[in-house]
Amino acid sequence: MRKKITLVLAMMLLILTASAKKGPKYVFYFIGDGMGTNQVMGVQYYLQDVEGKYGFKPLCFTQFPYSGLVVTYSANSDVTDSSAAGTALASGEKTDNNVLGLLPDKETPVVTIAEMAHKKGIPVAIGTSCSVDHATPGSFYGHTRHRNMYHQIGTQLSESGFEFFGGAQFRSPMTRDDSDEGNYVQAEKAGYTVVRGYDEYKEKAKSTDKIILFDKEPKSENALAYAIDQKEGDLKLAEITEAAIDYLTMKNPKKGFFMMMEGGRIDNACHANDPGAYIQEMLDFDEAIKVAYDFYLKHKKETLIVITADHETGGLGLTAGDYKTNLKVLQYQKMSKTAFSEHLKKMGLEIGDILTWDEVQQELKENFGFWDTVELTDKQTDRLRSVYVETFGMGPGELKEGEYFEVEKLTDEAARIMTEAAQISWAAGCHSGSYVPVFAIGAGAELFTGQMDNTEIPMKIKKLAGY
Numbered sequence: 176m177r178k179k180i181t182l183v184l185a186m187m188l189l190i191l192t193a194s195a196k197k198g199p200k201y202v203f204y205f206i207g208d209g210m211g212t213n214q215v216m217g218v219q220y221y222l223q224d225v226e227g228k229y230g231f232k233p234l235c236f237t238q239f240p241y242s243g244l245v246v247t248y249s250a251n252s253d254v255t256d257s258s259a260a261g262t263a264l265a266s267g268e269k270t271d272n273n274v275l276g277l278l279p280d281k282e283t284p285v286v287t288i289a290e291m292a293h294k295k296g297i298p299v300a301i302g303t304s305c306s307v308d309h310a311t312p313g314s315f316y317g318h319t320r321h322r323n324m325y326h327q328i329g330t331q332l333s334e335s336g337f338e339f340f341g342g343a344q345f346r347s348p349m350t351r352d353d354s355d356e357g358n359y360v361q362a363e364k365a366g367y368t369v370v371r372g373y374d375e376y377k378e379k380a381k382s383t384d385k386i387i388l389f390d391k392e393p394k395s396e397n398a399l400a401y402a403i404d405q406k407e408g409d410l411k412l413a414e415i416t417e418a419a420i421d422y423l424t425m426k427n428p429k430k431g432f433f434m435m436m437e438g439g440r441i442d443n444a445c446h447a448n449d450p451g452a453y454i455q456e457m458l459d460f461d462e463a464i465k466v467a468y469d470f471y472l473k474h475k476k477e478t479l480i481v482i483t484a485d486h487e488t489g490g491l492g493l494t495a496g497d498y499k500t501n502l503k504v505l506q507y508q509k510m511s512k513t514a515f516s517e518h519l520k521k522m523g524l525e526i527g528d529i530l531t532w533d534e535v536q537q538e539l540k541e542n543f544g545f546w547d548t549v550e551l552t553d554k555q556t557d558r559l560r561s562v563y564v565e566t567f568g569m570g571p572g573e574l575k576e577g578e579y580f581e582v583e584k585l586t587d588e589a590a591r592i593m594t595e596a597a598q599i600s601w602a603a604g605c606h607s608g609s610y611v612p613v614f615a616i617g618a619g620a621e622l623f624t625g626q627m628d629n630t631e632i633p634m635k636i637k638k639l640a641g642y
């Protein structure tokens with residue numbers, strides 16, 4: 176009898192240790208492109224500031240129980256670009272800036288955790304708010320000497336065989352001389368169905384083997400619309416995340432999954448030093464993470480969510496030289512810089528004349544809250560007016576397409592003044608070498624604490640998930 180009990184106990188112990196050792200079946204890897212620690216803190220101050228209080232209101236992912244700091248330098252610079260950082264985060268190997276998925280010799284391909292997972296029969300999804308062949312998503316399946324070899328990266332996308340891709344579009348579907356087949360034909364031949372928009376995804380997903388979900392209408396910027404500019408029907412990162420979960424669990428319910436989702440336009444907004452666009456991109460990224468968090472709540476023991484960034488962008492400072500910020504004014508910015516420039520150009524073409532200062536002021540009032548909800552000093556008003564005179568002041572007359580090329584200067588000045596009003600600052604229009612944060616929740620999340628190199632993150636995921 177006692178022998179039997181000991182045997183049963185021993186077996187139970189064996190089962191318990193075996194199941195305890197089992198790593199996460201579902202892995203979510205979120206990368207906020209350009210999301211430094213100040214990008215995270217700034218939006219949290221903003222959320223509290225709009226409620227008229229000091230302090231911060233946490234995002235969903237900053238409440239995850241484990242967090243740490245990540246070192247981001249590349250093989251040839253303290254300030255990394257997105258392809259070297261993407262390669263490090265995907266494979267655990269440092270490489271030179273602008274190199275994608277190859278070692279610094281620009282020849283030897285690295286093996287990414289997405290490729291490892293896929294080789295083990297685990298379904299893989301790669302999503303982004305930029306184009307699917309851009310540096311960060313490309314780092315998980317692409318291997319090219321330069322990140323700008325978009326056509327070739329698009330070819331490698333089809334060759335990857337990953338089950339799901341989501342993003343804006345292919346950036347350069349045809350080669351320069353068009354002698355090659357386009358990326359769309361290649362994808363089709365490789366068994367992918369390309370769907371446009373979330374509705375078409377829902378219609379067609381069931382009857383496909385592998386899928387690429389693109390935005391309904393490709394935008395000129397080769398990315399999803401900025402969150403601040405999004406209109407009804409525009410594809411969102413949260414929808415791509417939802418679709419990816421739906422697709423991978425529907426097609427292969429037993430295998431689990433690996434997915435990488437990139438908040439790609441935080442970087443774009445910070446490169447442009449566009450404060451209002453940056454805030455909304457951060458909130459948009461958090462919305463996508465909430466989708467994963469809801470999934471986690473239903474599969475707690477089997478799910479790991481890791482959030483990090485490839486680098487910081489813009490050298491965002493949460494001060495403008497005084498002991499306070501005034502981030503709440505950013506709620507009055509209604510358009511990104513890009514959209515505002517387009518808007519002014521379109522207006523000019525519609526009236527067929529140079530916009531008057533009154534008309535421009537009215538637009539600045541409506542879209543940045545200037546003089547209305549956002550107080551400007553006389554000096555700031557003078558600055559805007561002199562840029563107006565410099566760039567619009569060629570006198571009335573018939574206006575032709577392309578004549579408003581300098582409208583961007585006015586938009587730049589408006590964004591600078593918005594930044595001043597928010598009492599924050601930008602050090603540069605490029606990346607910085609700052610630490611970026613890492614946050615984690617779920618199975619194995621406790622490994623993501625303290626200071627770590629960006630190359631350690633995929634190695635930890637690999638170890639935990641058994642890729």
Ligand SMILES: [Zn+2]
Pocket residue numbers: 209257442443446488606
């Ligand atoms: Zn960048």
